[in-house]
Amino acid sequence: MGREFLTVYWREMIRFVRFKGQLFAALVQPALWLLLFGIAMTSNFDSNPFAMPTIPGVVSVDYLTFMAAGVMAMTALFTCLFGGMGLLFDKNWGIMKEMLASPMPSYHIQIGVGLGGVTKSFIQVGLIMVFGLVLGVKFFLGFSALETVFAVLGIFAFIMIFSAGFIFLSAGLAMRVESMESVQAMMTLLTLPLMFSSNALYSTSSFPVWLQTISSVNPLTYLVNGIRYFALGNDFTAMGTHYEYTGGEIALSFAVLLVFAGLTFVFAWRAFRTAKVT
């Protein structure tokens, strides 16, 4: 395979750093969210004694720490869900025609854009994590240095697969539709249910069954599981819920995300293979 996808990636990154306002918003927004939402909710939940029955011997996690994992996951979701939007611009007002007329196979565009999405997710998630730790998020508590490195790698592996899945989804959609409005509508339609049917901000254990079913096919849930497992360990309580993860469950979560990324890869690959702009 040629390396032309690196050129597409190079351009993605040029565009990422070139729009200073957008870059600033992309980096500051999740941090702000963590700061305002996290601290507001923490002071609400953590002061309510009924919400926090603790189990002796099990780590009890405060809300800020609990939701930090969720904010990291949601940031990756938003970044990638809207990450394919650039392709729609390229189709209508940009250089998609040039790329499709070149001998570069069109899946290189997909891979380049995918790498771009993953990189952007990494940068944002990394920043939130650091910012969160500064704010008092208690990740990696009692971990040795080596364990911490391993945990961070685990988190990023989850972020990578999840981001790839969503960037392919949005790239595939962008290549199939004509207008900005229709993608935007689709994205808005997708984000809210994805966010609120997941375990990013609260426990799903008291959901009605139908909502639990939705939650269990929601990739966001699996990403959050992965992050919490690596950041908080396999046994903790938060907001009155006892979380116990086994290695098998986490492997399964990863597998689910892999399948999701595989499906969206094919979805995007087909869209690129038949793409034409005239």
Next chain:
Amino acid sequence: MASAIIEVTDLEHSFGDVKAVDKVSFTVEEGEIFSFLGPNGAGKSTTINVLTTQLPCQKGIVRVCGFDVRTNRQAVKKSIGVVFQDEVLDRDMTVRETLEFHGRIYSMPRSERLARETELIELVELEQKLNVRTKHLSGGMKRRLEIARGLMTRPRVLFLDEPTIGLDPQTRLKIWDYIKGINEEGTTIFLTTHYMDEADTLSDRIEIIDYGKIIATGTSDSLKNTLGEDMIYLQTGDDDRALGLAESMSDVTGVKKTSKGLELILSADGGRVMPKILSSIGKESIEILSVRMKKPSLDDVFVHYTGRELRAESAENAFHRRRRH
């Protein structure tokens, strides 16, 4: 002996019910400047899109540089350069990045890429704009950049779809110079344009296409000659009667009534035919208001073959469409 670098046989292309290209056949010789002329919607861009593999070849046979567009798409793409009718630029990339990106997606080695960039930037005189984003370039500069980009890979054929649309006369002359220069270095040029002077100056050979069909072909001179030796523009006190008289005369092969008067096409030297025409009109005591004689231009050829009615889209609109919203 030149050989055919583009061979098109019975090409057809439809968009739903619209037959954009209808059984078109032609060849382009290696090293020539070939012009494809036709009114708006005639099927020029569609033909280019098939030749450059942007659209599938629905029916017919198309070979570019010896490769079949259907079975050897990659090889075709590698041997051609395209300057699209619409602006295809990333507004937020700089001039240098635009060329760099192109060279990279065509897998050019670094040293060759850099050498070509320097050379082409000089050719299209954008040295001062190297690090300027394309959105800050003028229309003519953008076009020059697109032409430079099309040349990055030293293509054997360069397709130019209306390269000078909406540009000022100076810039057009400059671009003509580039096109001639490139052609002299051996690149075959496939050109479409709505400017007849452009086609006249540049082309070795011309095809006129309308409603998806080729309706005339030849060199600029041969096309003018088939139209006639000379043309006379005539305004009289009674155009209808004058028209009847002119039609019946020998050496007059065509008479057309326009809003400005009569238009006569002559098959013999106008200097000898005109006195006869004028005297026969004078005899009928029809007043002659003005008379003007000239050699047929490519404009006349074009209008003769494609008629006078307006097409769905004027050149003016096409220009506005090219600009960004």
